Amino acid sequence: MPENWFEVGGYRLCSDRYYDAERHLWVELQPGSRVARVGFDPLGRETSGDIVEVSLSVVGTHVNRGEPFGNVEAAKFVGPLQAPVSGVVSGRNAQVLSRPGVLNDDPNEAWLVELDMADSSELSQLLRGEEQLRLWFAAEIERYRRQGAVAE
Amino acid sequence: MSTWRYLTDESVGAAEGLAADEALMLRYGRDERSDSEATLRLYTYRSHCALVGRYQNLEDEVDLEACSARAVQHGRRPTGGGAILMGAGQLGVAVCTRAPAGIAPKDLLRRYADGVIAGLARLGIDAAFRSKNDLEVGGRKIAGLGLYVDDRGALLFHTSLLVDLDIPLMLEVLKIPGAKLSDKSVERVADRVTTVSRELGRTLTAVDIRADVRAGFATALGLELCPGEMEVEEQDRRDGFVREKYANDKWIRQRSPLPDARGTAGLKTPEGFVRVYVGVHGDTIKSLLVAGDFNTLPAGVSRLEASLRWSRAEHAQITAVCERELGASDLGVPAPVVAEAIWQATTRALEREREAHPVRAEGSCYFPEQ
Numbered sequence: 001m002p003e004n005w006f007e008v009g010g011y012r013l014c015s016d017r018y019y020d021a022e023r024h025l026w027v028e029l030q031p032g033s034r035v036a037r038v039g040f041d042p043l044g045r046e047t048s049g050d051i052v053e054v055s056l057s058v059v060g061t062h063v064n065r066g067e068p069f070g071n072v073e074a075a076k077f078v079g080p081l082q083a084p085v086s087g088v089v090s091g092r093n094a095q096v097l098s099r100p101g102v103l104n105d106d107p108n109e110a111w112l113v114e115l116d117m118a119d120s121s122e123l124s125q126l127l128r129g130e131e132q133l134r135l136w137f138a139a140e141i142e143r144y145r146r147q148g149a150v151a152e
Numbered sequence: 153m154s155t156w157r158y159l160t161d162e163s164v165g166a167a168e169g170l171a172a173d174e175a176l177m178l179r180y181g182r183d184e185r186s187d188s189e190a191t192l193r194l195y196t197y198r199s200h201c202a203l204v205g206r207y208q209n210l211e212d213e214v215d216l217e218a219c220s221a222r223a224v225q226h227g228r229r230p231t232g233g234g235a236i237l238m239g240a241g242q243l244g245v246a247v248c249t250r251a252p253a254g255i256a257p258k259d260l261l262r263r264y265a266d267g268v269i270a271g272l273a274r275l276g277i278d279a280a281f282r283s284k285n286d287l288e289v290g291g292r293k294i295a296g297l298g299l300y301v302d303d304r305g306a307l308l309f310h311t312s313l314l315v316d317l318d319i320p321l322m323l324e325v326l327k328i329p330g331a332k333l334s335d336k337s338v339e340r341v342a343d344r345v346t347t348v349s350r351e352l353g354r355t356l357t358a359v360d361i362r363a364d365v366r367a368g369f370a371t372a373l374g375l376e377l378c379p380g381e382m383e384v385e386e387q388d389r390r391d392g393f394v395r396e397k398y399a400n401d402k403w404i405r406q407r408s409p410l411p412d413a414r415g416t417a418g419l420k421t422p423e424g425f426v427r428v429y430v431g432v433h434g435d436t437i438k439s440l441l442v443a444g445d446f447n448t449l450p451a452g453v454s455r456l457e458a459s460l461r462w463s464r465a466e467h468a469q470i471t472a473v474c475e476r477e478l479g480a481s482d483l484g485v486p487a488p489v490v491a492e493a494i495w496q497a498t499t500r501a502l503e504r505e506r507e508a509h510p511v512r513a514e515g516s517c518y519f520p521e522q
Binding site: 099143147 | 206207230231232253254255256257258259261284298299300301302303408409410433434435436462463464465466
């Protein structure tokens with residue numbers, strides 16, 4: 001397993017990434033810039049079902065934290081993708097738009113958008129670091145198992 | 153015990169029916185206020201309306217000439233899934249509420265589906281949740297479920313419950329891969345879907361069973377359902393959605409950047425020749441039909457078709473589902489052999505898709521057809 005990656009209940013997480021606990025999205029700062037890549041964490045992907053279609057806001061769109069930067073259709077669920085941090089959409093993953101199935105294969109790799117953050121202080125509202133992430137993710141797995149949304 | 157508002161509607165047009173659902177859900181979004189925790193709406197469309205799923209390409213799913221000739225309206229739902237035919241024989245079930253935090257979409261679907269299952273149980277029909285969000289009775293689909301959450305966290309759960317079904321009309325207006333290419337087309341559909349009327353042995357309309365579905369929701373979800381009316385503000389919003397969205401070609405004829413294509417392949421079995429029809433949407437299998445001279449559709453084939461629908465169009469995925477769903481006696485050949493035939497049909501569809509539609513890497517994701 002690459003450095004800084006670890007497993008919780010069979011799901012891979014990265015200690016260097018930030019995680020939005022409410023929306024089950026990861027945020028990865030790009031080196032030497034204010035740009036943050038955003039993607040599904042493995043539980044967010046799995047509890048939505050197989051993703052069949054994705055739409056993303058166009059480059060240049062400003063979104064505030066909690067506002068939609070796109071939509072996703074997974075099996076028969078259609079819903080918004082809500083930004084984990086505020087910023088301007090500076091990139092969209094063309095592969096995800098043309099082959100949404102890559103999100104099902106590896107949500108850790110298949111990023112959705114890049115957001116140019118105006119205010120990095122919002123990152124403090126996200127989770128980061130192996131110890132914190134392990135506690136949170138283990139509790140989430142247990143919660144979703146009780147709901148029957150993920151396999152035992 | 154929770155209190156929900158209960159609404160009914162009959163014979164609504166395609167645009168009006170869809171717009172009403174969205175108008176009702178708006179009051180459950182953030183920054184909105186509602187007197188009731190949720191609204192349950194049980195209604196019927198005028199006979200008939202062909203409705204495609206949120207991201208389907210209309211012309212690939214609906215024969216618009218046939219619709220015009222048979223006075224069938226068409227529209228686009230906000231929920232996902234495949235094309236459906238709605239009318240007096242199909243009960244529309246809509247739940248509008250605030251999306252609960254921290255509950256997975258799969259679980260929400262099951263929660264509200266329990267209301268429909270309980271309603272069917274009151275009629276003596278034993279329905280169960282199946283695979284990708286269908287309800288089935290004895291291996292045959294009786295209802296399709298969908299879930300839509302808007303930007304403000306308002307939720308719409310929708311079910312189309314088959315109380316009765318005009319199968320020849322459905323085959324005429326919906327483009328179902330492989331379904332029309334046989335003199336047994338009606339039987340093929342009847343092998344895969346059932347209705348309340350068929351299960352009970354008498355012809356019923358959606359209105360006939362509405363009270364049972366209402367009671368099913370009340371029992372299964374512990375509700376008091378208070379009859380009400382759409383408020384004036386909701387009616388205004390509905391009318392606005394009709395004008396600006398559901399009767400507007402920009403919404404109805406929008407095309408997904410992901411193309412649709414079909415492929416087929418043959419398979420020799422001890423029971424005779426079987427033909428596999430696959431429809432793909434982007435890199436997803438949107439439909440699968442395994443057609444042969446079956447006296448009775450093997451149960452494993454029915455499960456396989458349902459499980460592969462809305463799955464990834466990948467060899468490993470197809471093989472895994474075939475091995476999971478097919479029993480040794482279902483088609484008389486090993487599951488990997490069936491998987492190869494399905495993969496061959498899928499590959500042909502994917503090749504056609506790539507030839508017809510080069511990948512669109514940038515630009516707007518959804519765009520109206522010119």
